[in-house]
Amino acid sequence: MATVSYIKVIVPLRLEWEPLYSYEYDGISSFPLAEGTRVTVPVASRTYVAVVSCADAGEEALKVGLDRIRPILGIAQGLEPVTMQEIALWRRVASYYLCTVGEVYKAAYPVSKVTQEETRARVTALRKSRLEKEKARLESELEKLRMRLSAKETALSRARKDSVKVSLDEARGRLLAKIGSHEEELSRVLSALSRPDEGGEELNRLSPVLSELSEAQMKALNEVRELMSSGKPVLLHGVTGSGKTEIYLRLAAECLRSGRSVLYLVPEIALSRQLEERVRAAIGPSLLVFHSAESQLSRYETAEAMRGGSYLVLGTRSAIFLPHRNLGLIVIDEEHDTSYKQDSPAPRYNARETAVMLGMVHSSRIILGSATPSLESLYNCKVGRFGYVSLKQRYFGALPSDVEVIDTIAERRKRGMVGLFSRKLISLIGDCLARKRQVLLLRERRSFAPAVQCCECGEIVRCRRCNVPLSLHHRADGTAKLVCHYCGRVYEYAGTCSSCGGTLIPLGSGTQKVEEEASALFPGARIARLDGDTAKDRKYATEVIRGFSKGDIDILIGTQIVAKGFDFSGLELVAVIGADSILGQEDYRADEKSLQLLEQLRGRCGRRSQKGLFVIQTSQPSHPVYRTLEGEMNHEEMADGLLGERKLFGYPPYSRVVGIIVKDSNARRADLMAAELVSALRCSGMTSAIKLVGPYSPSVDKVSGQNIRCARILLPKDRDLTANKEVILQTVNNFEKERKYLGHISLDVDPV
Ligand code: ADP
Numbered sequence: 165m166a167t168v169s170y171i172k173v174i175v176p177l178r179l180e181w182e183p184l185y186s187y188e189y190d191g192i193s194s195f196p197l198a199e200g201t202r203v204t205v206p207v208a209s210r211t212y213v214a215v216v217s218c219a220d221a222g223e224e225a226l227k228v229g230l231d232r233i234r235p236i237l238g239i240a241q242g243l244e245p246v247t248m249q250e251i252a253l254w255r256r257v258a259s260y261y262l263c264t265v266g267e268v269y270k271a272a273y274p275v276s277k278v279t280q281e282e283t284r285a286r287v288t289a290l291r292k293s294r295l296e297k298e299k300a301r302l303e304s305e306l307e308k309l310r311m312r313l314s315a316k317e318t319a320l321s322r323a324r325k326d327s328v329k330v331s332l333d334e335a336r337g338r339l340l341a342k343i344g345s346h347e348e349e350l351s352r353v354l355s356a357l358s359r360p361d362e363g364g365e366e367l368n369r370l371s372p373v374l375s376e377l378s379e380a381q382m383k384a385l386n387e388v389r390e391l392m393s394s395g396k397p398v399l400l401h402g403v404t405g406s407g408k409t410e411i412y413l414r415l416a417a418e419c420l421r422s423g424r425s426v427l428y429l430v431p432e433i434a435l436s437r438q439l440e441e442r443v444r445a446a447i448g449p450s451l452l453v454f455h456s457a458e459s460q461l462s463r464y465e466t467a468e469a470m471r472g473g474s475y476l477v478l479g480t481r482s483a484i485f486l487p488h489r490n491l492g493l494i495v496i497d498e499e500h501d502t503s504y505k506q507d508s509p510a511p512r513y514n515a516r517e518t519a520v521m522l523g524m525v526h527s528s529r530i531i532l533g534s535a536t537p538s539l540e541s542l543y544n545c546k547v548g549r550f551g552y553v554s555l556k557q558r559y560f561g562a563l564p565s566d567v568e569v570i571d572t573i574a575e576r577r578k579r580g581m582v583g584l585f586s587r588k589l590i591s592l593i594g595d596c597l598a599r600k601r602q603v604l605l606l607r608e609r610r611s612f613a614p615a616v617q618c619c620e621c622g623e624i625v626r627c628r629r630c631n632v633p634l635s636l637h638h639r640a641d642g643t644a645k646l647v648c649h650y651c652g653r654v655y656e657y658a659g660t661c662s663s664c665g666g667t668l669i670p671l672g673s674g675t676q677k678v679e680e681e682a683s684a685l686f687p688g689a690r691i692a693r694l695d696g697d698t699a700k701d702r703k704y705a706t707e708v709i710r711g712f713s714k715g716d717i718d719i720l721i722g723t724q725i726v727a728k729g730f731d732f733s734g735l736e737l738v739a740v741i742g743a744d745s746i747l748g749q750e751d752y753r754a755d756e757k758s759l760q761l762l763e764q765l766r767g768r769c770g771r772r773s774q775k776g777l778f779v780i781q782t783s784q785p786s787h788p789v790y791r792t793l794e795g796e797m798n799h800e801e802m803a804d805g806l807l808g809e810r811k812l813f814g815y816p817p818y819s820r821v822v823g824i825i826v827k828d829s830n831a832r833r834a835d836l837m838a839a840e841l842v843s844a845l846r847c848s849g850m851t852s853a854i855k856l857v858g859p860y861s862p863s864v865d866k867v868s869g870q871n872i873r874c875a876r877i878l879l880p881k882d883r884d885l886t887a888n889k890e891v892i893l894q895t896v897n898n899f900e901k902e903r904k905y906l907g908h909i910s911l912d913v914d915p916v
């Protein structure tokens with residue numbers, strides 16, 4: 165007798181499909197389908213690859229009604245089943261970020277047409293290239309070690325004094341042991357290379373190449389271990405250069421040795437080659453590098469390679485959604501960084517919070533690190549949710565750089581400004597270059613000028629699709645273009661106003677302008693620029709970074725891209741040109757964010773043993789952010805002050821914010837719908853003392869032809885929080901349905 169089985173599935177769509185519809189298949193002709201199996205199903209008139217979320221939905225299916233049961237089309241061939249842990253994570257993410265499980269599934273498994281054979285072939289190739297890199301590294305290392313050994317042997321044969329002989333002999337013994345373990349490593353790599361399509365065996369370092377930790381690092385590591393053993397995530401608060409990375413690597417190596425895997429999250433990867441090399445050196449070929457810019461295929465390759473044993477994935481936020489197995493440790497480097505937040509599309513998740521959810525699903529240990537922790541994490545430490553460990557000392561013992569704040573208004577009055585540079589800064593740069601040291605200049609805006617204005621009619625040229633001024637960019641061939649930094653549209657630049665024919669003049673200054681002025685001021689210096697425009701070319705970016713760290717570039721000019729995680733030993737002077745544009749964000753997080761950026765930049769100079777200088781050119785020299793940097797206020801005070809303010813106004817982390825965004829091509833309809841949605845929310849029966857702000861137009865109120873209106877709901881963190889979030893979601897869903905306004909409204913939990 166044929167039996168029909170009923171299942172529930174997750175489809176990669178925003179539709180709330182899972183609770184409403186069921187699917188059936190013939191129980192005799194197929195195996196019983198396990199949860200996690202990927203099946204093809206019809207939805208409306210299209211076919212999707214879905215995930216079985218409930219294998220035995222018999223009763224529930226019948227309750228929903230026979231008209232809501234469809235047959236599946238089949239099992240999706242060649243696709244690995246999804247694990248229960250992945251589904252558990254998706255559910256947590258969906259419920260926290262107020263989206264559907266389908267949206268999270270879609271983000272985790274982007275559609276791909278790659279066949280299984282292609283994937284296998286690519287995985288083998290990938291594995292081979294990793295092994296080859298490792299082979300080359302080991303061989304060159306061995307060569308160096310053997311040279312050192314022969315030098316020691318020569319010295320030993322010539323040595324007279326017994327004490328010298330003894331110490332030389334000991335050194336020789338250590339070298340021999342090292343050579344032995346390298347040879348062993350190499351032979352394992354060679355044997356794996358002879359059958360690259362097999363995989364599976366452990367390729368982790370037998371003896372990871374780790375540095376000896378300093379006393380301060382050792383103490384911090386022990387504190388971290390102890391706190392971790394209680395199951396809490398641990399925040400490691402350590403100044404730049406204190407050696408946090410060495411601590412992560414040690415924990416990672418331990419974890420791999422115990423047979424479990426590691427996820428090492430970084431905010432951005434394109435420019436973090438230095439880190440990649442350090443991790444590779446420490447843990448060997450089980451390193452997998454993954455980031456969202458990689459092609460589709462690469463996601464499959466990574467997922468495939470992850471099945472070959474324990475691994476370390478070094479990746480950006482989307483690496484969270486890889487099919488992790490037996491995850492023992494999660495490292496969240498630079499945890500304060502806002503690139504961890506995905507703005508769009510849903511799920512609008514923050515990798516920091518999501519990684520903690522992932523850790524709970526896998527019972528993994530979690531370490532978050534930063535020189536300038538987010539207030540959210542500091543708050544979590546205060547309330548006992550996270551453990552807190554601080555590492556105050558720099559590894560090379562250098563003192564924190566001196567900070568010099570230059571008041572540009574006062575300087576201008578004294579005729580102390582030459583264009584964008586103060587005379588003081590010019591002479592500091594000159595000194596630095598004369599000593600063959602390097603300079604980093606930060607300007608927050610890319611382009612030549614962030615706006616152009618007609619000098620006759622005063623009009624500022626704006627993007628036709630976005631309500632924002634256009635930036636002026638110079639091309640290499642000497643011509644110029646206007647670019648919209650919101651939608652990317654490019655306009656030809658004729659230099660004249662389209663409405664009155666008057667001459668257009670640039671307003672303000674961007675990185676290109678800084679570059680132009682710097683070239684004129686320091687004609688002998690080798691100058692390079694790294695901003696959103698030039699970094700698009702990854703090869704160029706890598707070259708610039710390498711050139712700067714080798715000392716082939718004297719002055720590097722860039723946007724905050726350059727603040728992220730580099731270690732340049734020759735860098736002595738870092739200066740911020742026009743720092744006010746960093747402070748000038750109308751947002752309650754502005755101070756926190758600027759302090760983080762500036763502190764990071766300051767950490768870039770004077771690494772190793774010498775002291776650096778950090779110069780800030782600003783028209784608001786007495787701003788508390790600068791005073792904190794100058795040391796008139798310490799960080800704990802600043803953080804406490806900021807937390808106090810947040811508490812007073814009921815801002816996060818003392819409340820949870822849900823942002824509401826309405827987008828519409830018609831401005832009046834956007835106004836109307838936003839206003840009606842807000843009134844619907846006001847009478848939606850949320851329980852506690854919520855605060856609702858809006859609707860309002862954000863400072864950029866039109867992007868790509870879409871008018872934007874916003875509202876914000878501040879929810880107290882009390883026991884009604886989850887219920888209140890649910891009310892918001894339901895109200896928005898009902899509103900969309902009743903008003904036939906699908907696709908215009910989005911919710912953003914914890915907006916940044
Ligand atoms: P952080 O991650 O806190 O910014 P890093 O781990 O990058 O600090 O360390 C800063 C510098 O000090 C790096 O060049 C690193 O190689 C070096 N360093 C840190 N700890 C050690 C150690 N125990 N032995 C040798 N070098 C170290």
Ligand code: ZN
Pocket residue numbers: 627628629630648649650651652653867868
């Ligand atoms: Zn635009």
